[in-house]
Amino acid sequence: MNSDKSIWASLPVPAFIIDPEDRIADVNSSGEGFLNASRKAVIGTPVWDMIAVDAPLEEAFLRARAQSTPLFVNDVDVGSGNRAPLQCALQIAPLVG
Numbered sequence: 001m002n003s004d005k006s007i008w009a010s011l012p013v014p015a016f017i018i019d020p021e022d023r024i025a026d027v028n029s030s031g032e033g034f035l036n037a038s039r040k041a042v043i044g045t046p047v048w049d050m051i052a053v054d055a056p057l058e059e060a061f062l063r064a065r066a067q068s069t070p071l072f073v074n075d076v077d078v079g080s081g082n083r084a085p086l087q088c089a090l091q092i093a094p095l096v097g
Contacts, residue, residue, distance in 0.1 A: 017095060018047050036082040052079045068094045
């Protein structure tokens with residue numbers, strides 16, 4: 001197993017790779033647990049169909065993409081259809097390479 005996959009699998013927080021159409025391209029095991037759904041079941045699904053965020057992120061998300069800069073959002077409620085919202089800190093960053 002290469003080190004990138006080991007790091008991805010070992011992250012103790014839910015992590016998602018989102019494609020340019022806002023669909024889930026990958027999810028780590030913590031993300032599967034958060035969604036209560038398998039990686040296979042969520043790949044290709046629009047992220048906003050799986051995750052509810054109590055903050056107006058669309059414009060910030062577009063700006064972060066356009067400028068290739070990270071976006072940090074603290075103290076926001078994040079939930080999914082299968083769980084009550086949890087207060088989280090979101091970190092959104094462009095994938096390099």
